[in-house]
Amino acid sequence: MIVKMNWGILGLMFRSHCDVPIIFPGTRTIHMIGVSFPIDILFLDKYYRVIDKCDNLCAWKGVYHSNAWGIQHVIESNAGDFKKIKVGDKIEIKYI
Numbered sequence: 001m002i003v004k005m006n007w008g009i010l011g012l013m014f015r016s017h018c019d020v021p022i023i024f025p026g027t028r029t030i031h032m033i034g035v036s037f038p039i040d041i042l043f044l045d046k047y048y049r050v051i052d053k054c055d056n057l058c059a060w061k062g063v064y065h066s067n068a069w070g071i072q073h074v075i076e077s078n079a080g081d082f083k084k085i086k087v088g089d090k091i092e093i094k095y096i
Helices: none
Strands: 002-005 022-025 029-031 039-044 050-057 063-065 073-078
Parallel strands (some): 002 022
Antiparallel strands (some): 022 073, 029 063, 039 050
16 A cells, blocks of 8 residues: 555545545544545554554544554545455555
């Protein structure tokens, strides 16, 4: 999976869609404030293995946090982009 590193705090805020999934290293929580479209998120461990996931999160609503042990990264993308990915899958990350 090709991902973009999130160097700021905005992520998908104030965008109309996601061109490339965005990875947030060192976090386990995301919010939907300012996100105007539904998204999917993956919670990954330090080996980029999927620990937890949330599908089709509603625009503008909520804070999402996983209590699963070992989460090191979160990836955000458009709703439906991660439908074939399951908990336990290992993600190959290529940064752009």
